[in-house]
Amino acid sequence: xxxxxLYFDSGGHLTAKALGDLASGAPIEELARLEIAEHLSYCxxxxxxxxDLLCPQPPVDLTQLPxxxxxxxxxxxxxxxxxxQRCARVGFAACLTLMVWLGGLSQIDPETLPKxxxxxxxxxxxxxxxxxSQQISDGxxxxxxxxxxxxxxx
Amino acid sequence: MKNSEFSALIERxxxxxFAVCFQLVGDKEEALDLTQETFLSAYRHIDTCRAENxxxxxxxxxxNKAKDxxxxxxxxxxxxxxxxxxxxxxxxGGPEELCDCADGVRRIREKIDQLGEPYTMAxxxxxxxxxxxxxxxxxxxxPKKTIQTQIYRAKQMxxxxxxxxxxxx
Ligand SMILES: [Zn+2]
Numbered sequence: 001x002x003x004x005x006l007y008f009d010s011g012g013h014l015t016a017k018a019l020g021d022l023a024s025g026a027p028i029e030e031l032a033r034l035e036i037a038e039h040l041s042y043c044x045x046x047x048x049x050x051x052d053l054l055c056p057q058p059p060v061d062l063t064q065l066p067x068x069x070x071x072x073x074x075x076x077x078x079x080x081x082x083x084x085q086r087c088a089r090v091g092f093a094a095c096l097t098l099m100v101w102l103g104g105l106s107q108i109d110p111e112t113l114p115k116x117x118x119x120x121x122x123x124x125x126x127x128x129x130x131x132x133s134q135q136i137s138d139g140x141x142x143x144x145x146x147x148x149x150x151x152x153x154x
Numbered sequence: 155m156k157n158s159e160f161s162a163l164i165e166r167x168x169x170x171x172f173a174v175c176f177q178l179v180g181d182k183e184e185a186l187d188l189t190q191e192t193f194l195s196a197y198r199h200i201d202t203c204r205a206e207n208x209x210x211x212x213x214x215x216x217x218n219k220a221k222d223x224x225x226x227x228x229x230x231x232x233x234x235x236x237x238x239x240x241x242x243x244x245x246x247g248g249p250e251e252l253c254d255c256a257d258g259v260r261r262i263r264e265k266i267d268q269l270g271e272p273y274t275m276a277x278x279x280x281x282x283x284x285x286x287x288x289x290x291x292x293x294x295x296x297p298k299k300t301i302q303t304q305i306y307r308a309k310q311m312x313x314x315x316x317x318x319x320x321x322x323x
Pocket of ligand 1: 013044
């Protein structure tokens, strides 16, 4: 119990000791590290205090990481795949409308296109006009929530 | 953001992101993987973040990745050794399970108060008020998985504390 009182203050935020131990690489018990990571993943106040502690950053050898350009390209590619998978989920009609609307159809890599059951999509579209409009509207809402316009810009 | 701009951002912040991942997971190889994953996730939402906030924003994504990694690593290890996994938590262990005695609830209440934050409120709601993880998460504005971990931890500490007092198992 004592360890947690050292790492969390009475308001449930991370203490200076927790942040200091973390930033200095002091050994921290596994479950405590998980709790610290969980707290940092949602608390603005503690993430700010922690990142301030990490400034300036000591140099570190990162040659094992792929070059930045490779990661950036991979991110863009995975972004497109995710976008298209999302399209398949929210409805082919909504996806098509959005692509045409944003004028980005030509920038979609055909290899990344998900397998869409065209027959089923066609039947769905012809089911009823009202349903179709609703589907487009719902699909667009979800797509915008996903904030994915960027994949058409890059 | 264009790919070239994103490459420049990676170059600028990768040591920083690596440091966050490494400090949280304590393993270089895992930290390298998590650094990559952090940037892959960051790309999807980069337009929602202002440049002056990149450091805390990236640190937060990295902490999130580290949290997922630590959680599943802990889960695997505990499950393999026959312990109680984090995910099993919703199978509620009420006060009577923790302390099979006449003044159990009163004692539990005291012990819960002694836990301190971030555990007391979550544990009180879970063990005494029998609220669901979802409800506690909403009430305390903390992610559901964080509440799960905090209840798990609280339960561990309560058991330990009651054991020291000669109660329970
Ligand atoms: Zn905090």
